[in-house]
Amino acid sequence: GAGVSQTPSNKVTEKGKYVELRCDPISGHTALYWYRQSLGQGPEFLIYFQGTGAADDSGLPNDRFFAVRPEGSVSTLKIQRTERGDSAVYLCASSPWGQVNTGELFFGEGSRLTVL
Amino acid sequence: AQTVTQSQPEMSVQEAETVTLSCTYDTSESNYYLFWYKQPPSRQMILVIRQEAYKQQNATENRFSVNFQKAAKSFSLKISDSQLGDTAMYFCAFNTGKLIFGQGTTLQVKP
Numbered sequence: 511g512a513g514v515s516q517t518p519s520n521k522v523t524e525k526g527k528y529v530e531l532r533c534d535p536i537s538g539h540t541a542l543y544w545y546r547q548s549l550g551q552g553p554e555f556l557i558y559f560q561g562t563g564a565a566d567d568s569g570l571p572n573d574r575f576f577a578v579r580p581e582g583s584v585s586t587l588k589i590q591r592t593e594r595g596d597s598a599v600y601l602c603a604s605s606p607w608g609q610v611n612t613g614e615l616f617f618g619e620g621s622r623l624t625v626l
Numbered sequence: 627a628q629t630v631t632q633s634q635p636e637m638s639v640q641e642a643e644t645v646t647l648s649c650t651y652d653t654s655e656s657n658y659y660l661f662w663y664k665q666p667p668s669r670q671m672i673l674v675i676r677q678e679a680y681k682q683q684n685a686t687e688n689r690f691s692v693n694f695q696k697a698a699k700s701f702s703l704k705i706s707d708s709q710l711g712d713t714a715m716y717f718c719a720f721n722t723g724k725l726i727f728g729q730g731t732t733l734q735v736k737p
Binding site: 543545550551552553554555558566599601603614615617618619620 | 630632661668669670671672673676717719723724725726727728729730
């Protein structure tokens with residue numbers, strides 16, 4: 511596709527359930543980022559992939575959060591035993607190799623997660 | 627710690643007038659990149675303007691310009707001839723390998 515695609519657009523789940531959020535980056539972009547954005551706040555960094563490997567996962571809040579990118583393209587953010595505090599918009603972004611430090615990130619429209 | 631601070635949670639401006647959004651940051655890096663992003667209600671973040679820290683000349687993009695003061699670690703955004711479509715949340719960010727965002731400023735352009 512032309513842009514970063516995220517599915518689902520909206521997800522409502524119950525406390526304690528497991529959820530997966532998917533991100534399909536721009537074709538050819540080797541860098542992929544996950545951010546979490548709470549209402550009225552700036553995006554908070556979660557994890558960054560360069561290719562298939564996680565180059566920086568320092569933003570993952572705890573071991574309930576995990577992300578994979580097995581083939582260096584699509585990524586899945588996985589949240590176990592969801593809590594009400596996990597409710598937020600989860601943004602995915604991608605960037606071409608060589609522009610990780612210098613260039614813009616291209617964002618998707620996000621997945622809004624609501625934990626009841 | 628690397629931080630970005632936007633001290634204006636909300637601002638408003640009349641259509642066709644000029645408005646300036648403030649941003650300060652803290653980093654020990656000597657070379658980095660600064661950005662302003664716009665986030666309309668559709669949620670998708672859109673790059674407005676970029677500044678390279680080693681360049682003294684302030685970046686401009688049509689109606690958008692920045693005032694970059696490296697010593698003061700200040701990076702403000704000026705929007706000239708404001709338009710209704712500029713209504714959005716604006717985020718200041720800097721990049722040293724990952725983008726660090728400020729808290730955002732909600733801008734409303736009034737007709």
